Each structure stands twice: as structure tokens, then as C-alpha cells.
Amino acid sequence: MSPNALIPSHRKPRRPSASSRALRAGVTGGFLTLAVTGATVPANAAEKPVSETQEMPTITTALATSAARSADTAEQVAFNYERQALQDSAFSHAAKAAEKHKAEAVKKAKAEAKKKAEKARKAEEAAEARASRSSERSTLSAPSSSTATGSTATLVSFLKAQLGKAYVLGSSGPSSYDCSGLTQAAFSQIGIDLPRVSQDQSTQGTQVGLDNLQVGDILYWGSAGSAYHVGVYIGDGKFIGAQNSSTGIVERPLDYDMPTGAVRVL
Known part of the structure; x- marks a missing residue:
């Protein structure tokens, strides 16, 4: 051991160089710490700690x-x-x-x-x-409905009164008739004037179907406007007409000689 080992030294501690600086940063205890080391201080200044710490809040x-x-x-x-x-x-x-x-x-x-x-x-x-x-x-x-019944009865009564009389072409009664002469004479009894010939009588009044016949309808054979024979429907499926010179004026069922059409003037 050296004899000077136990002798206390009277040398002052070395101060850091005035020109040396160090910036130290770190997070300590949840704070941002900036440490400046070796800052230059005047010779007569009081001794300060080696580091100065400035704490700033951090983003937690x-x-x-x-x-x-x-x-x-x-x-x-x-x-x-x-x-x-x-x-x-x-x-x-x-x-x-x-x-x-x-x-x-x-x-x-x-x-x-x-x-x-x-x-x-x-x-x-x-x-x-x-x-x-x-x-x-x-x-x-046609006359009124109240008159039609009486007129129809008069018409049918006149036609039946002529049954058995002779058929004579061109005759209009009273002892003989042809077909259109008989219908003209019958309707004149109730105040209705009809043309003289069958062709013209077939176009009078209103055309009606054979399935819708009424008493007093004029039946015709041939076509409307050119009919060659006429008769009168008297009900119950029968008609009266001056048929020909052999039979004269007769009453016959429709199916004896089915007509072509019919007209209604009542």
C-alpha cells in the first residue's frame, strides 16, 4: 500500500467543458423529461445540479x-x-x-x-x-189495343162467313173472291184499306216471324214484294184464304200449305 493512500485529496472535481452539451430525452413516470447537461455557467454562480428537469404532460x-x-x-x-x-x-x-x-x-x-x-x-x-x-x-x-180485340173478332167473323164461296181470279166479292180480293174486303170491314194485289199486301205493316203470329196477321207465299198468294191467320194454327178455283174459300191448318212470311197491320 502506498503511504499516500489514506491522505484525502484536495483536488476539485473536474467541471464539464463549457462547449459540451447533451440533450437527453425520455419518458419517466408518465412525463416527458428534457435534461440539459454541461450547460455553461458563470464562475461565481452557485453550484446547480448536473441536470435540470422540465416535465411536460404526455398523451396518455x-x-x-x-x-x-x-x-x-x-x-x-x-x-x-x-x-x-x-x-x-x-x-x-x-x-x-x-x-x-x-x-x-x-x-x-x-x-x-x-x-x-x-x-x-x-x-x-x-x-x-x-x-x-x-x-x-x-x-x-193499327187501332188501339182496346179496339183491336173487337176489330179482330169482326175480321175473323167476316172471313168465316165467306167460307165455301167461289174463287174467281180478279173478283172482290161479294159472291166470289180471289186471294187478295178476299183479304182486302175483310180488312175494309174494320177500316183498314189494303192494296188490291198480293205483291203490295205482302209489304204492308210490319214483317213478323211465323213463330210469333197473332190473329189478323196477313200470310203470304213467295217473297215480300213479289208474293203470289195471301191469306189471313185466324188463330189455333189455322188460316182462311181463297185458295183456288177447285177449293174456293177454305179454312186450313198452316201445315196444309206453309206460308213464306207474314205482315201485321193490326
Whole structure:
């Protein structure tokens, strides 16, 4: 051992160079620490610690989480606003489209109703016109219904009174008749004037079907306007007519000599 080993040294500690500086940074205990080492100080300044520490708050985990949540919230709010705007726009378009379709449907319904009303009006006018024509024909060609029964009975009574008389071509009675002469004489008894010949008598009044005959209808053989024979329907499927020179004036069933058609003047 050296004899100077136990002698305390009186040498002052070495001071750092005035020009040397060191910046040290680190996170200690949750704070940002800046340490400046070897700062130049005046010779008469009091001794300071080797390092000076300035502590600054750092971004903690809770603060970072809060900031992230705020960002998420802001993004969600923006998304909600955008979604609501899109929904409002869609609803607006849908409402406008529905209103347009409704207006078109109402317009179409009105047009259809007008068309139907016009069709019904025309049908009603046509029915009234037919009824008017029928009424006019009835007024011109036949007496009233209350008189028709009596007139028909008079007509049939006259025809039956002529049964058995001779058929003579061109004769109009009272002792003999041809077919059209007999019908002309019979209808004159009830105040109806008929043309003299069969062709003209077959176009008088209204044409009727053989399945809808009434007493007093004029039957004709041949075609309307060119008939060659006539007779009078007296009911029960029978007629009276001046048939020919062999038979004279007779009463016969329809199937004895089925007529071609019939006209109604009563």
C-alpha cells in the first residue's frame, strides 16, 4: 500500500467543458423529461445540479382513447346526417311519383267514366228512337189495343162467313173472291184499306216471324214484294184464304200449305 493512500485529496472535481452539451430525452413516470447537461455557467454562480428537469404532460392512453372516440362519434354523426339526407330525398321522390301516378289514375278514371256515360247516353237515345218508331208504326197501322180485340173478332167473323164461296181470279166479292180480293174486303170491314194485289199486301205493316203470329196477321207465299198468294191467320194454327178455283174459300191448318212470311197491320 502506498503511504499516500489514506491522505484525502484536495483536488476539485473536474467541471464539464463549457462547449459540451447533451440533450437527453425520455419518458419517466408518465412525463416527458428534457435534461440539459454541461450547460455553461458563470464562475461565481452557485453550484446547480448536473441536470435540470422540465416535465411536460404526455398523451396518455385515456386521452388517446377519448380522442379516438370523439373522432368515431363525429364520423357517425356525419354518416347519420348523410343517411337521413338520402332517406329524405328518396321519400321526396317517392311522394312526387305517387302523386303523379294518382293524378294520372284520376284522369284515366274520369276519361273512362265519361266514355261509359257517352256510350250509355247513345244506347238510351237509340232505344228511345226505336221505341218512337215502333209507336209511330203502331199508330199508323193499327187501332188501339182496346179496339183491336173487337176489330179482330169482326175480321175473323167476316172471313168465316165467306167460307165455301167461289174463287174467281180478279173478283172482290161479294159472291166470289180471289186471294187478295178476299183479304182486302175483310180488312175494309174494320177500316183498314189494303192494296188490291198480293205483291203490295205482302209489304204492308210490319214483317213478323211465323213463330210469333197473332190473329189478323196477313200470310203470304213467295217473297215480300213479289208474293203470289195471301191469306189471313185466324188463330189455333189455322188460316182462311181463297185458295183456288177447285177449293174456293177454305179454312186450313198452316201445315196444309206453309206460308213464306207474314205482315201485321193490326
